[in-house]
Every structure is written in structure tokens, then in C-alpha cells.
Amino acid sequence: xxxxxxxxxxxxxxGQGLVTIGQLLSKAITRAGHHLLVTxxxxxxxxxxxxxxxxxxxxxxxxxxxxxxxxxxxxxAETLEKHLDEVGEGGxxxxxxxxxxxxxxxxxxxxxxxxxxPLFYNTAMLGVLGRAVNIDLSILEELLKQTFGxxxxxxxxxxxxxxxxxYAWVSDQDHDFFCDFKSNDSKGRMMLNGNExxxxxxxxxxxxxxxxxxxxxxxxxxxTLIAKGAPLGLQYEQVEDEIAAMNMAIGASYAxxxxxxxxxxxxxxxxxxxxxxxxxxxxxxxxxxxQRPGPATGLPTRTEQADLNxxxxxxxxxxxxxxxxxxxxxDCFYLTHRAFDLAETYQTPIFILxxxxxxxxxxxxxxxxxxxxxxxAGPLLEWKEGEYKRYAVTDDGISPRxxxxxxxxxxxxxxxxxxxxxxxxxxxxxxxxxNSKRLRKESxxxxxxIGPDYYGTDNPDALLVCxxxxxxxxxxxxxxxDGDKSLAVLHFKQVYPLREEQFLDYLEDADRVIDVxxxxxxxxxxxxxxxxxxxxxxxxxxxxxxxxxxxxxxxxLSDIL
Amino acid sequence: MVSxxxxxxxxxxxxxxxxxxxxxxSLKQALAEQDLxxxxxxISSGIGQAAKLPHYIRCNMFNGLHGRSLPxxxxxxxxxxxxPVIVTSGDGCSYGEGGNHFLAAIRRNMDxxxxxxxxxIYGLTKGQASPxxxxxxVTKAQPEGNRSDGFxxxxxxxxxxxxxxxxxxxxxxxxxxxxxxxxxAHKGFSxxxxxxxxxxxxxxxxxxxxxxxxxxxxxxxxxxxxxAMTLSEEFDDRIPLGVIYREDKPVFGHGGRLAEHGYDKxxxxxxxxxxx
Numbered sequence: 001x002x003x004x005x006x007x008x009x010x011x012x013x014x015g016q017g018l019v020t021i022g023q024l025l026s027k028a029i030t031r032a033g034h035h036l037l038v039t040x041x042x043x044x045x046x047x048x049x050x051x052x053x054x055x056x057x058x059x060x061x062x063x064x065x066x067x068x069x070x071x072x073x074x075x076x077a078e079t080l081e082k083h084l085d086e087v088g089e090g091g092x093x094x095x096x097x098x099x100x101x102x103x104x105x106x107x108x109x110x111x112x113x114x115x116x117x118p119l120f121y122n123t124a125m126l127g128v129l130g131r132a133v134n135i136d137l138s139i140l141e142e143l144l145k146q147t148f149g150x151x152x153x154x155x156x157x158x159x160x161x162x163x164x165x166x167y168a169w170v171s172d173q174d175h176d177f178f179c180d181f182k183s184n185d186s187k188g189r190m191m192l193n194g195n196e197x198x199x200x201x202x203x204x205x206x207x208x209x210x211x212x213x214x215x216x217x218x219x220x221x222x223x224t225l226i227a228k229g230a231p232l233g234l235q236y237e238q239v240e241d242e243i244a245a246m247n248m249a250i251g252a253s254y255a256x257x258x259x260x261x262x263x264x265x266x267x268x269x270x271x272x273x274x275x276x277x278x279x280x281x282x283x284x285x286x287x288x289x290x291q292r293p294g295p296a297t298g299l300p301t302r303t304e305q306a307d308l309n310x311x312x313x314x315x316x317x318x319x320x321x322x323x324x325x326x327x328x329x330x331d332c333f334y335l336t337h338r339a340f341d342l343a344e345t346y347q348t349p350i351f352i353l354x355x356x357x358x359x360x361x362x363x364x365x366x367x368x369x370x371x372x373x374x375x376x377a378g379p380l381l382e383w384k385e386g387e388y389k390r391y392a393v394t395d396d397g398i399s400p401r402x403x404x405x406x407x408x409x410x411x412x413x414x415x416x417x418x419x420x421x422x423x424x425x426x427x428x429x430x431x432x433x434x435n436s437k438r439l440r441k442e443s444x445x446x447x448x449x450i451g452p453d454y455y456g457t458d459n460p461d462a463l464l465v466c467x468x469x470x471x472x473x474x475x476x477x478x479x480x481x482d483g484d485k486s487l488a489v490l491h492f493k494q495v496y497p498l499r500e501e502q503f504l505d506y507l508e509d510a511d512r513v514i515d516v517x518x519x520x521x522x523x524x525x526x527x528x529x530x531x532x533x534x535x536x537x538x539x540x541x542x543x544x545x546x547x548x549x550x551x552x553x554x555x556x557l558s559d560i561l
Numbered sequence: 562m563v564s565x566x567x568x569x570x571x572x573x574x575x576x577x578x579x580x581x582x583x584x585x586x587s588l589k590q591a592l593a594e595q596d597l598x599x600x601x602x603x604i605s606s607g608i609g610q611a612a613k614l615p616h617y618i619r620c621n622m623f624n625g626l627h628g629r630s631l632p633x634x635x636x637x638x639x640x641x642x643x644x645p646v647i648v649t650s651g652d653g654c655s656y657g658e659g660g661n662h663f664l665a666a667i668r669r670n671m672d673x674x675x676x677x678x679x680x681x682i683y684g685l686t687k688g689q690a691s692p693x694x695x696x697x698x699v700t701k702a703q704p705e706g707n708r709s710d711g712f713x714x715x716x717x718x719x720x721x722x723x724x725x726x727x728x729x730x731x732x733x734x735x736x737x738x739x740x741x742x743x744x745x746a747h748k749g750f751s752x753x754x755x756x757x758x759x760x761x762x763x764x765x766x767x768x769x770x771x772x773x774x775x776x777x778x779x780x781x782x783x784x785x786x787x788x789a790m791t792l793s794e795e796f797d798d799r800i801p802l803g804v805i806y807r808e809d810k811p812v813f814g815h816g817g818r819l820a821e822h823g824y825d826k827x828x829x830x831x832x833x834x835x836x837x
Binding site for chain 1: 590596599600601603605608613615616619620621622623624625626629633634635636637639640641645646661662664665671726783815816817818819820821822823824825826828829830832833834835836837
């Protein structure tokens with residue numbers, strides 16, 4: 001449990017630069033050897049509104065956000081109005097001297113004294129916050145040099161001067177806040193969010209194609225692939241709509257690309273038709289769905305776990321699929337890598353179901369190990385064994401996948417019911433043979449299911465069942481719970497298919513099983529009931545657009561237990 | 562030299578007298594005359610009677626969804642830029658269900674050849690108005706006559722300065738073969754809008770109707786945009802056939818064949834390092 005952790009919340013209007021300050025401070029904290037976890041809350045607008053960037057910083061690994069604030073950095077008066085009551089005992093307010101912080105434990109930044117012009121006010125804020133949480137000045141200096149290096153020495157020097165002044169200014173202030181975290185041993189950690197980790201996992205798997213239509217909160221996956229992959233040969237295209245994105249990726253995959261699409265619920269609804277096409281044409285594809293609350297436009301920049309059913313039942317007709325639900329950036333990386341292997345092996349769409357909270361949540365992460373990653377399956381480029389049949393019926397349902405253009409064999413992909421040689425057929429025997437062949441691939445996918453992780457005591461009084469990034473809130477709630485019941489947590493990072501022999505005993509051995517999900521209808525509990533018959537009537541559900549926190553889980557527990 | 566026989570002969574689901582027979586024969590001939598073997602090309606199609614074409618010709622194919630032949634074709638082209646990609650579908654598939662993809666594909670200007678079998682009617686669903694049916698065209702679904710203006714694909718593509726715009730007619734096979742070859746030789750997005758009769762469901766725009774009106778262009782300069790624009794409006798008593806507009810413009814860039822592409826592990830390690 002993160003005994004020693006503080007929560008820094010930077011608040012302001014969109015366009016004021018709170019994300020820039022937040023990212024720089026996060027990186028400085030990571031480089032200083034501390035752990036961190038970022039929760040971003042923002043409104044669907046480019047200017048104005050009220051946004052927050054919360055950095056939870058600690059000596060130990062952090063799994064979730066928290067609601068109480070230790071340092072409130074206000075870029076405007078609205079931040080003070082909205083969040084002052086969340087600042088805990090001994091908490092510190094950091095704000096410009098022009099804002100009313102009378103009577104508060106506050107650092108009142110004299111921006112005009114520290115900075116020659118408003119352009120550098122955010123650098124001053126960074127210096128003040130960096131000093132307040134005891135980050136070495138040299139780390140902040142290095143960061144600014146890297147950030148502004150492209151803009152020339154003059155800009156770098158001007159920023160450094162403001163940084164140093166602001167940093168020194170704090171030392172002279174009389175405030176009642178102390179933070180001196182031991183730095184952990186493993187420096188050289190990465191700082192990245194869920195979307196970036198998905199992009200990197202895809203690159204590590206050899207992904208060399210992305211087609212997308214921008215949609216918050218999923219766009220970061222494509223941005224990562226373009227920024228990091230395109231210089232290495234990845235092909236990309238921002239297309240006219242999500243229908244095109246999915247069909248284009250299918251065409252690319254058919255012709256030999258390792259393809260990914262990324263979207264959120266509404267865009268995915270448009271992709272569904274082509275999910276079905278990928279299934280029947282047996283084209284490998286990795287589809288990333290980063291959830292936000294619906295229905296329809298819903299809360300475009302907030303978080304929810306309400307599109308499990310959408311993905312689970314997507315596409316007309318029956319087709320094999322697997323759905324991963326990462327809890328952390330590490331999961332995002334390794335599960336996306338795995339998704340490419342499964343997609344190619346079983347020639348069917350594989351889904352990564354993330355959500356806004358994880359997509360935007362920066363963490364410090366041990367550098368991913370590229371050397372130990374398993375080999376990703378690949379298609380055939382040559383065919384030497386007689387007539388090639390794209391949809392040959394086999395025991396495991398997997399037909400050899402040949403890429404067109406590398407041999408004289410013809411590769412014919414089709415969306416109808418077809419014969420082994422791709423010819424359209426309405427014959428009932430052919431129909432059953434081909435449908436059964438495709439669905440036999442589910443057996444292979446079933447064999448490869450990653451089972452849930454169990455945390456805590458055996459035979460608990462109450463077992464919390466969760467999936468995706470809700471894990472952190474459940475684990476911290478379990479640790480902080482001080483009642484007289486014993487607790488445990490069961491977490492699913494793969495939500496489909498489910499293998500009951502991997503978890504049914506856990507459910508049956510607990511006195512009570514409590515479902516914890518970020519939606520209103522307990523979709524995962526219903527899926528478990530569908531697959532196993534096990535019912536979970538006790539539920540802690542959150543659907544206000546905010547991420548699950550340990551406080552929310554504890555409150556739910558106190559109502560149930 | 563590749564012979565037309567290598568492209569095979571197949572039983573089809575088309576009605577006797579359908580314009581598709583002439584179009585597929587002309588396509589096979591155009592391919593053979595370019596010395597392209599069946600494994601050298603890919604045809605992407607959607608859904609409809611015209612879109613069944615790749616099932617009746619030996620070659621690589623992706624027969625996808627109604628309206629989606631262009632996105633699939635563009636994905637194929639990005640993954641394998643060396644391979645000629647031909648798109649073949651009807652007017653409903655290309656201009657109706659796939660309308661947004663059509664406009665975007667023109668702007669993107671990949672090196673594709675798009676053959677639209679334009680019979681001004683929905684055939685496979687038995688005779689409803691299509692995007693190119695004229696206003697007033699009576700069908701069972703439009704008993705009081707089509708209430709929308711007909712879509713003019715040639716005028717639209719010329720207005721957008723598409724890289725290559727041509728019109729052909731299934732009843733002029735020699736001209737059709739030459740036009741397909743010219744479209745395939747052109748670098749960039751090439752549209753050939755091919756007029757064809759639907760003998761079962763279009764009782765207005767019949768073979769005779771097209772035959773009376775169409776004429777092959779002789780003195781038109783396809784690089785003259787204003788002249789092409791004027792010509793593209795001509796679709797009543799006289800219908801011009803030939804290359805209406807042509808402009809050499811930047812073709813959508815691409816790398817090599819993605820099936821052979823991999824990352825160097827040290828490059829990937831450097832990417833990870835950029836996050837520390």
C-alpha cells in the first residue's frame with residue numbers, strides 16, 4: 001500500500017498549459033526515481049472550461065488515483081473554488097499572488113517578479129512545484145533543455161532563468177509543507193500512458209499499418225504509431241470515417257501488412273460491419289477500442305467501461321474473437337503484442353478494450369523487455385503444395401494464409417459464404433462446413449486464454465471481481481479496508497473468452513462476491529453469469545464518467561458489508 | 562505473352578444480355594494485352610451484380626462489403642504498392658453506399674483503376690432507383706418517379722480534378738478495352754464510368770437508348786479542365802465517350818511491400834528509450 005504518497009492536482013482552463021506543466025513534472029518525478037500515476041480529467045473543448053491533471057506520487061508502486069489533494073496548483077480562481085474542499089489536512093495551495101489564497105497554507109507565486117513575461121509563467125509554476133516536492137533542480141533543468149532545445153538557445157536560457165528563480169524563491173518562503181520521498185533504485189524508468197503503451201506494444205509486434213479517424217480518447221494510439229513507427233516504415237492514413245478505417249486495414253492485412261485500427265465507442269459502432277468482414281474473410285486485425293461514456297456522444301472526454309457488450313457482440317453473424325482489457329500500461333504493451341500473435345494465428349479480429357482513464361494515465365514503468373517477447377506468427381509468402389485454397393477446411397479451423405503477389409498462387413478473399421476455393425456458394429453443406437471451420441478457431445483461442453489474477457486471502461468473506469483498469473482502486477481499497485471482514489480481489493485482463501476452470505472456485509469459495517465495474521448494468525457480471533451460471537447480485541458500479549477510486553470502492557463496501 | 566484464356570471462363574449469375582459480359586471480356590482482353598498474368602493483379606469489389614465480377618475471372622481478389630471496395634483497395638495498395646489494383650463495382654456500390662469513400666479516394670489519389678458498371682438502376686435487389694437514375698425514373702420503389710436528381714459521376718470527378726476521368730459503354734468493346742488500358746497506364750486515381758444496360762430492370766436506359774446517344778470523342782483535349790467541365794454536363798441527347806479529363810498530380814506516397822517489412826530491434830529499443 002502506498003503509505004507514502006501525495007496527490008498533486010493542477011487545475012485550470014483548457015489552453016492554459018496545465019497538461020504541459022503536468023507532463024514535465026511527471027517526467028521529472030519519474031527521472032528522480034519516484035513512482036507516479038496520473039489521472040486526467042478534461043472537458044470536450046479546446047479553450048476554457050475546467051480541467052485537472054492529477055499526479056499521485058509515491059515511494060511505492062501506485063495502482064490507482066485518489067480523491068484527497070495534498071498540493072493544489074491553481075492556474076485560475078475556478079480551480080480554488082472547485083477543489084479547495086478536497087485539499088487534505090496539511091495540504092498546500094500553489095497559486096499566483098493575484099488569486100485570493102488568504103488564510104490558506106499557500107505558496108503565492110509572484111509571477112511578475114519571477115518571469116519577464118506571461119509566456120514563462122508555467123515554467124515558474126513548474127519550478128515552484130518541483131521544489132515543493134523536492135526534485136533536484138538539475139533534473140528540471142535537463143528536462144527544459146530537452147523540451148525547448150528545438151526552439152533555440154535563447155528560448156532555453158530564458159526558461160532556465162525563470163525556472164531557477166522560481167525554484168530559489170520557494171526556499172525563501174514560509175510554508176508548512178514537507179515532502180521528501182526516498183527515490184527507488186530503478187532509475188531509467190519510462191513515463192508513458194496507456195495509449196502510448198498500446199502503440200509501443202503494436203510496434204514491438206511488428207505492426208506496420210494504422211488507419212484511423214480521430215476520436216477522443218483513442219487518438220493517442222495512432223499518434224504514437226505515427227510519431228514512432230512512421231520513421232521506421234509504418235504506413236498510416238487518417239481516413240474519411242471509421243468504416244473506411246476498418247476496411248482499409250482489412251485490405252492492408254490481406255495484402256501482407258500487420259494492421260491495427262483504433263477508435264472509441266461511436267467510431268467502433270461504424271466499424272462493426274467490417275468486424276464481420278474480417279471474421280468471414282479470415283483477415284487478421286487488431287482493433288483498439290478506448291471507451292468513453294455513451295450513449296451517442298455521451299461524455300466525450302470521460303471514462304467508462306460500458307462498451308464491453310458492444311465489442312463482445314459486434315459484427316453480424318457468428319465469428320471467433322478475443323477481448324483483452326489491460327489494467328496498466330504494462331498490460332497495454334504486452335497484451336497488444338499478444339493480440340497481434342492471436343490475430344495472425346487465428347485470422348480473426350482481436351480486441352484491446354481500454355478506457356479514457358488508462359489512455360491518459362501516465363505511469364512510471366520499467367522499460368519493456370523486447371528480448372524476451374515471444375515470436376509473433378506470420379503469414380505465408382510462398383505456396384508449393386499443389387492447388388492453393390484460401391479457405392481449406394482443417395481440423396483446427398485454421399487455413400493456410402498466403403499473401404497475394406509473392407507467388408503464382410491466387411489469393412481470393414470473400415465476404416459471402418464460400419467454398420474452400422473462395423467460390424460463392426449457397427450449398428447447405430458448404431455453409432455448415434465453412435461456418436464450423438471458422439468457429440473451430442474458438443477452441444484454439446480458448447486454450448490460450450489468460451486467466452484472472454487473484455490477490456489477497458483464500459476463502460475471503462468478500463471477493464471483489466473487476467476487469468481492466470478498475471484493478472488499482474480495488475487493490476487499494478482492499479489494503480485500506482479496516483473493517484472486520486477478510487477481502488480478496490479477482491481481476492480479469494482478458495474478458496473473452498472465459499474459461500470457468502480458471503476462476504469458478506474462487507467465486508464459489510468466497511462468502512460474498514462483489515462485482516466492481518465502471519458501468520450501470522454490470523455487463524461483466526452478466527457475462528460471467530452467461531458463461532458459468534454464477535450470479536453476482538452485489539455490485540459496486542460507477543458511471544458518472546470518473547475513474548473508479550479506492551474511496552468509491554470502500555464506500556460501496558460499507559454499504560454492502 | 563499472356564493469353565485471355567488464362568483468365569478463365571466461368572458460369573455467372575448475370576442475366577443473358579447483361580452489359581457485364583462485355584465488360585468482363587474487355588477487362589480480360591485489356592489485361593492480356595498489357596501482358597499481366599492473373600497473379601500479377603488484384604481486383605477489389607463490393608456487393609452487387611457487377612461486384613461479382615472477380616468471381617468470374619482468375620486473379621487475386623478481395624470481394625468485400627457493399628460500398629467498401631475502395632477502402633479495401635487502398636489498404637491493399639498501401640501494403641503492396643507494386644501490384645496493380647483494380648476496383649470493379651456498380652453505381653449503387655460506388656456512388657451510393659460508398660459515396661464518402663469515393664470522394665476521399667479521389668482526393669487521396671492512389672494509383673488505382675476504378676471501373677464502375679453504371680446501369681442507372683439497382684439490379685441485384687430487383688430494380689430500385691440508383692444514385693445515377695434520372696429524376697422522374699419510375700420504379701416499383703419510386704412509383705411516382707425518382708424524386709432526386711441523378712448523380713453525375715463524371716461532372717463530380719472532373720470538378721474535383723480527379724487524376725483521370727473517362728466514360729465508356731459496354732456496347733463499344735474496342736473503345737472500352739483501350740480506355741481500361743489507358744486508365745491502368747495512368748499513374749493515379751483513374752475512373753472509368755462504364756455505361757451498361759440492365760436488361761431485366763432498367764426499361765428506360767436500354768442498350769438502344771445508350772447506342773443512340775453515345776459518341777466517341779475525337780477532338781477533345783482532356784487536359785483542358787474548363788472544356789472537360791462543359792463536356793461532363795453533356796448527358797441527354799448526346800453522351801460523350803472517352804477520356805474526359807486527365808491531370809498528372811502527386812500520387813499518394815508509399816513505401817515497400819509491408820509483408821516483407823520488419824523493425825530492427827535496436828530501432829525499437831531507441832523508441833522505448835525516448836520515453837525515459
